[in-house]
Amino acid sequence: MFKKITEKFKGDRKYFSIVFFILIILGVSGIVTESVINRTKENWENILIDKISRIQESIKNDFESKQNDLVNKLNLVRQDLRKSLTPESESYKEIxxxxxxxxxxxxxxxxFAPNGKLIAWNHIIAVEQDELFPLSFPLGEAYFLSKDLLNYLSIIDTTHLESDIxxxxxxxxxxEKFRINNQYSKNISFQKELITKYQTDITxxxxxxxxxxxxxxxxxxELINSKENKIGMVSFQKPLLNNSINQLKETATKIQSLLVVIALLxxxxxxxxxxxxLDSYLFRLILLLVYLTALRALIFVFGFPSNFINGPLTDPSYFSSPFGWGIVKSPIEFFT
Known part of the structure; x- marks a missing residue:
């Protein structure tokens, strides 16, 4: 019995069987998508709370990562300073x-020396000598330092050598408070990083x-430092039901589009x-051109692979062409 069934799927028949199953999956995906959309509408209040909580925790983790990097660098400086600031040292060249x-x-x-005098620095000075005291925040706590052009994440702490601090x-x-388009500007923006990552309006x-x-x-x-003290504030637009439904539909459409392309293959x-x-080479050529044209047209209509892959290869700013109504919209589509 099993052999008889498998024999029916030998040769080219197996490809049409795959196409048949893909068509079934397409139909099922439409039903599943509609069901998920209905459940989303019914449970939106709980879903909204969960979405907000996940965004909040993720942003906190993003900031905590930056804070931890700063603390690690501080510890590295402190560790090396203790080796450099020896009683026998007569200069600060090593520092x-x-x-x-x-x-x-x-x-x-x-x-800064024990008397508050600035004795060594690198690059651009963030904390000037007259800005050390009074302390903006307790020693060892991260805080945001506002300067004319930049906001910094900063920490001021001490290291002990003998009886000196x-x-x-x-x-x-x-x-960066102002976006400057020149070779020296790095366009640093934690806010923009968050907006890009979470695709929502964040301040x-x-x-x-x-x-x-x-x-x-x-x-x-609130943005809090490692000592649980508030140093800033983050606000973002709450996810909207319509946007969530549109995202579900968009995801379903992408999956269905990919299935159609695979089915045609x-x-x-x-x-x-x-x-x-076929005996006629001309007829074979015409059929091949029709098939490849239909396949390429589907790829163009579905935006494949640009709608499925993110990165420089799908960025139209690197390469795109208006030829064929924009059939080549990104570098990777040049090869598809």
Whole structure:
């Protein structure tokens, strides 16, 4: 019995069987999509709470990662300073050499003597000598330092040598206040990173005094440092039901489009034997051109593979052509 069934799927028949199953999957996917959309509408309140919670926790983790990197660099500076600041040392050359190591290229570091005098720094000075005291935040706590052009994530801490206390200020730029399009600007923006990652309107306020948004369409939460003290505020637009439904439909459409393209490919495989039996080379050429044109048209209509892959290969700013109504919209589509 099983052998009789398997024999029916031998040769080119197996390709048409695959096409048949793909068509079934297409029908089922439409039913499943509609069911998921209905459940989303019915349970939207719970789904919304979960979405907000996940975005909030993820943003907190993103910030915590930046904060941990800064703390790790601070510990590295402190560790090396204790080796450099020996009682026998008569100059601060080793300190300058230390903090100008390439590992600290993305950080501004200032070393202050026990009397508060700035004795060493690298790159651009973030914390000026007259800005050390009074302390903006307790020692060892991360905070946002606002300068004319940049907001920094900063920490001021101490290191002990014998009976002396040296102060260390380490900062990393987190937000450019003005976008400058030149070769020196790095366009640093934590806010833009979050907007790109979560595809929603996000605002980051780098002040511990910012209040939560009173707009009911937005959700706000505090950015806290490792000592559980508020240093800023994040607010973002709450996910909308219509947007979520559209995303579900878009995902379903992408899957169905991919299945249609795959089905057409297997149709070509299934007709391959009959195609080779044709005597007329001209007729074979015409059929091949019709098939390839239909396949390429489907790929163009469905936006494959640009709608399925993200990255430079699908970025039209690198390469695109208006030829054929924009049939080549990205570098990767040049080869499909």
């Amino acid at each position: 300058v050499k230390l903090i100008n190591d390439e590992v600290f290229d993305n950080y501004s570091i200032e070393i 040296f102060y260390i200020a380490i900062s990393t730029p987190i937000e 980051v306020d780098y002040s511990p005094y910012t209040e939560k948004s009173k707009d009911g369409r937005r959700f706000s939460f 297997f149709v070509g495989f299934g007709l391959n034997t009959d195609f080779k039996k």
